Amino acid sequence: MRSSVLILALLATGCNTRPAQETAATAPAAPTTPNAPLRETHWVLRQVAGKPISVPANTREPYLTLRADGTAEGNGSCNRFRGSFFSENESELKFSPLMSTRMSCPAIDTENAFTGALAKANSYEISGDTLRVLDASGAAVARLEAVYLK
Template identity: 75%
Template structure:
């Protein structure tokens, strides 16, 4: 009589036991956030102007901007290369001198003119991850660019 009682007790205990990892709660994995891209020496590709997506017509280049450590701003508006200077003396501040460029025409000339116009309006910037927003005097985003890393 003792043997069946002992067997029943062992079986009941074995059925109620859970492995240690199931009984302890593990915290959720922490969200990994990438560091913000650097304003200078980053290849910034234009993605939006005044909140509207930028499309690249066939046989034209993506518009981009690169701000060099020496204060030089250079890029391509889709049709023409441009160059000038920029100032960013305080965190979040960004202004450009008038940009010089070549004057060729192409199907994306309207986008190019809007891009260089947005740069002329720049007074500030915000970087979040790989996104650069160029802001005007009213803190409205006039352009959104994305960091593209060249290998």
């Protein structure tokens, strides 16, 4: 009888499941989006100075592309711009004065805010497909999204 009680006790304890906190701690993490590369990515402007941008009809979506050779180019919505950028240290991002054409269009205020934000750039953060351009105080002056062209 003693051996059958021992066997029943062993079976009962062997069937216990792990505590909930132990199961949650060992569960695989949810997949995350890898960070888009700073260079050679088509970054489309989504916010400037904390405000979402809207693109009037018949104007281009503002974008920025940072080339591997240190060239910065893009479109502010009305005009193309070009210059150079510096990113010698981790998270550093500074632009030389950008040259652009001088045409006017309904989105000129957005363009001026975008190029003004780039002029204030001091650093950046990338999280997934989002690039945040930060000024010297660490405040976000622009938020851009990586758009993958086909």
